[in-house]
Amino acid sequence: MNAVIPSPSVTSAPSWLHRALRHRSFVIGAVLSLLLLLAAALSLVWTPWSPYEMDLASKLQPPTGTHWLGTDAFGRDVASLLLVGARNSILVGVIAVGIGLTIGTALGLLAAAKRGWVEELIMRLADFTFAFPAILSAIMLTAVFGAGIVNSIIAIGIFNIPTFARVTRASANAVWSREYILASRACGKGSLRITLEHVLPNILSVLIVQATIQFAIAILAEAALSYLGLGTQPPQPSWGRMLSEAQTLMFQAPLLAVWPGVAIALAVLGLNLLGDGLRDLLDPRLSRKR
Numbered sequence: 024m025n026a027v028i029p030s031p032s033v034t035s036a037p038s039w040l041h042r043a044l045r046h047r048s049f050v051i052g053a054v055l056s057l058l059l060l061l062a063a064a065l066s067l068v069w070t071p072w073s074p075y076e077m078d079l080a081s082k083l084q085p086p087t088g089t090h091w092l093g094t095d096a097f098g099r100d101v102a103s104l105l106l107v108g109a110r111n112s113i114l115v116g117v118i119a120v121g122i123g124l125t126i127g128t129a130l131g132l133l134a135a136a137k138r139g140w141v142e143e144l145i146m147r148l149a150d151f152t153f154a155f156p157a158i159l160s161a162i163m164l165t166a167v168f169g170a171g172i173v174n175s176i177i178a179i180g181i182f183n184i185p186t187f188a189r190v191t192r193a194s195a196n197a198v199w200s201r202e203y204i205l206a207s208r209a210c211g212k213g214s215l216r217i218t219l220e221h222v223l224p225n226i227l228s229v230l231i232v233q234a235t236i237q238f239a240i241a242i243l244a245e246a247a248l249s250y251l252g253l254g255t256q257p258p259q260p261s262w263g264r265m266l267s268e269a270q271t272l273m274f275q276a277p278l279l280a281v282w283p284g285v286a287i288a289l290a291v292l293g294l295n296l297l298g299d300g301l302r303d304l305l306d307p308r309l310s311r312k313r
Contacts (some may be wrong), residue, residue, distance in 0.1 A: 049297065052298070072103045082096055083272070083275060105286055108286070123186060135192050183241070191229075228305035231305065232301045242294070
């Protein structure tokens with residue numbers, strides 16, 4: 024018996040693509056997310072200027088043909104800083120979400136499969152972890168190990184674990200109550216095999232959507248931590264630190280705060296819209312209504 028719920032993405036790829044292109048949130052989110060990825064990829068091979076090169080004689084210049092978005096207080100090219108900052112934001116987001124997705128999903132599946140005191144223990148640990156948001160965790164890690172991008176990734180990753188654990192456990196519990204799970208048990212399948220063959224495939228769409236949303240939260244958290252001086256450290260560019268450096272120059276060069284602020288807003292908006300669109304497209308019940 025095939026226990027995996029057939030989704031439009033599997034059974035009819037052209038139909039799914041057609042509906043995706045008609046979904047405004049998905050299209051806008053996909054375009055903005057693609058632009059973020061392209062900016063990060065471009066920074067690996069080319070930037071208008073070196074983001075580490077300082078030219079005090081050219082500091083605080085407005086946008087020109089030479090420096091498209093102007094220069095900062097150290098004479099660095101703002102466009103180059105934004106491109107490399109996108110790469111660092113994606114790096115933090117991917118690793119932090121990967122930590123939360125891997126550990127949180129495993130704990131959620133274990134809680135749904137074992138139930139009883141195991142489920143209760145995991146959920147109470149998740150509640151305890153929620154008491155330490157990413158910024159507070161980063162402050163504690165900084166006090167012990169010092170500020171840096173690694174500690175930011177660990178703090179954001181730890182914050183993601185209970186989120187994925189709760190989502191996974193709730194979705195897995197719904198699958199465990201299905202008739203085909205009872206049939207699988209009657210056939211002699213163990214909890215591990217049922218989890219891997221039936222439960223996990225049926226909740227993948229939920230996890231994908233949640234990962235997209237957590238990616239946006241991770242980028243926002245990294246920017247906040249860098250703004251406070253706890254995240255990415257100089258000379259590595261960071262959108263959050265660009266905002267922090269620009270706050271003392273609001274009257275001299277207000278655009279220095281506008282560019283990284285717009286970059287953060289568009290990245291978070293794009294990922295949130297992409298997550299909402301994927302939720303609608305991957306949920307069979309919602310897809311039938313469209």
